[in-house]
Amino acid sequence: MSAFSSAVRGMIEYLEPVLSYVGDATYQGRVMRPEACDFRFGNPQEMPLPEIQQALTKWAEPKDKDWFAYKFNDPAAIKVAVDSLRRRVGIDFDPLDISMTTGAFGALASTLRAVVDPGDEVIYLSPPWFFYVPMILQLGAKPVRVDFTPPQFELPIDAIEWHITPQTRAIIVNSPHNPSGRVFTPDELERLSNVLEASHRTIYLISDEAYSRILFDGREFHSPVRYYDRSFLIYTYGKTLVSPGQRLGYIAMPPSMPDREELREALFVSQLALGYAFPNALMQYAMEDLEKVSVDVDALQRRRDRIVSALTEMGYETVNPEGTFYVMVRSPIADEREFTRHLGDQDVFVLPGGMFELPGWFRISLTANDSMVERSLPGFERAIDSVRVGKT
Ligand SMILES: Cc1ncc(COP(=O)(O)O)c(C=O)c1O
Structure with a gap:
């Protein structure tokens, strides 16, 4: 055995x-x-951005006895996230709806843990980031693969619709998309939202926005969260700072999310039970400075x-x-x-x-x-x- x-x-x-x-x-x-x-x-x-070391050194000095005590969602870090999202995504998030995480890894695992039951189906788009499927399997749920067609990599909305069943609980969408680099358009996201709305069972959209600040040719990013109420926005600083070993990210639920008070608690408990998926205290303090830094x-x-x-x-x-x-x-x-x-x-x-x-x-x-x-x-x-x- x-x-x-x-x-x-x-x-x-x-x-x-x-x-x-x-x-x-x-x-x-x-x-x-x-x-x-x-x-x-x-x-x-290449060598790390010097501002990262400066921020960490600055914030490493304790200001009170609890400086390195257990930290869940540090209020100063949450404020940085809310201000950043208002500016970049155009949504006023309630600070209570931001959960600080160990990057997108922790955010994705915690969100899936919070909403997916064994036997549920989770749609992901292929080619995917390597760990969506393992994270879905980890929950005893079923990964349902829907393929992009290269080289266009348009959002395969019809195929998504065909793959929705009474067991579908969530879909993971990643824009800008690793590996194709596609940024999905408002029209694609609108059509996706219509398809998800039409489902009898609630489907959550998990929006992996790891690369939302790495855009070329002056392109604008359109967050899927603006198009569908039941969305979780997943962000990590690992890509913008090219420092994936320093874990920092968050989950944000928009004010449009139904039942968000219950979901806040579900996320909190999931983060704890997954093995403390909160970032280190130091990373949260430094976020105010790290927010201004970019590759x-x-x-x-x-x-x-x-x-x-x-x-x-x-x-x-x-x-x-x-x-x-x-x-x-x-x-x-x-x-x-x-x-x-x-x-x-x-x-x-x-x-x-x-x-x-x-x-x-x-x-x-x-x-x-x-x-x-x-x-x-x-x-x-x-x-x-x-x-x-x-x-x-
Ligand atoms: C699409 C996508 N999502 C999530 C992650 C995980 O990001 P992090 O390591 O910053 O948590 C990656 C990292 O490669 C990624 O490419």
């Missing part, structure tokens, strides 16, 4: 491609070499432009992202795992689409630095040439 619970077994099976990829020691050794160009994950490839989005955009135009010229098909820090590229051969090995031979490391339910494609992270981008381009060219002339 297996030592794992069945929920964990399901999670391991689902994450197998990711676990075997990151657990491959030979491969890891090659990625760590200084000449390697590592485009796999949204990890920092250089213009630099990301320049990097996007450089990669997309260079790869297009070489003959790759790319998706030009409207936000996030990812670029999707179609593999020139059907087996993208094999193609990413050719890239690996050139010291260029990208994420094969099979790891996020989209075989035939691969993802490049723009958190790479500029010199890495320049160094990688000849490798990208040699890799596509090698499959063109059948040298493989």
Whole structure:
């Protein structure tokens, strides 16, 4: 008999491609070499923004005896969130409806825990962020996959409608979307809202807005929360600050949410029972300063432009992202795992689409630095040439 619970077994099976990829020691050794160009994950490839250290140092000095006592929702941090959301999303959130979390991970897990029962169905859009499915399985609920169609990645509203059943309890929507970089339009969100409204059973929309401040070409972000009353807004500072190891984020329920008094309590208890999914005290104090800090989005955009135009010229098909820090590229051969090995031979490391339910494609992270981008381009060219002339 297996030592794992069945929920964990399901999670391991689902994450197998990711676990075997990151657990491959030979491969890891090659990625760590200084000449390697590592485009796999949204990890920092440059020194952290100095303002992060300044904020943490400033707030590390205790001002009272409870400075490092248990902190749930620090009022000063909540105020920062409310002001920021008013400015960015255009909704006046009640401070009582903000729950401080350990980034989007903690926010998503707590929200799902609060509203989903075993046997419920949760719709997610594919390709997804890696951990939606494990989080749904963790609750004994059923993940229901609805596919985007590349390269457009439009919100698949008809398909969502077909997949709604009497068991559907929630849908997770991620805009700007990792990995395609799509920012969904007001028209798409309006149509989605109409479909969800038509369900007999209450469906909650969980809006993963991890990348809502990483937008290109002066694009505006439209929060799905503005279009559907029963929404939870999920935010994390990990992306804007490119510091995912410093956990800070929140859940926000709009004033339009029915039963929000009960839901506040449900979220609070879920956060506790999940193992204290509240951010460290220090991160909450520093939020006032961290709110003003951001990765250089213009630099990301320049990097996007450089990669997309260079790869297009070489003959790759790319998706030009409207936000996030990812670029999707179609593999020139059907087996993208094999193609990413050719890239690996050139010291260029990208994420094969099979790891996020989209075989035939691969993802490049723009958190790479500029010199890495320049160094990688000849490798990208040699890799596509090698499959063109059948040298493989
Ligand atoms: C779409 C999406 N949601 C949530 C997360 C988790 O964010 P955090 O680690 O800041 O909690 C990520 C991180 O990669 C993400 O890409």
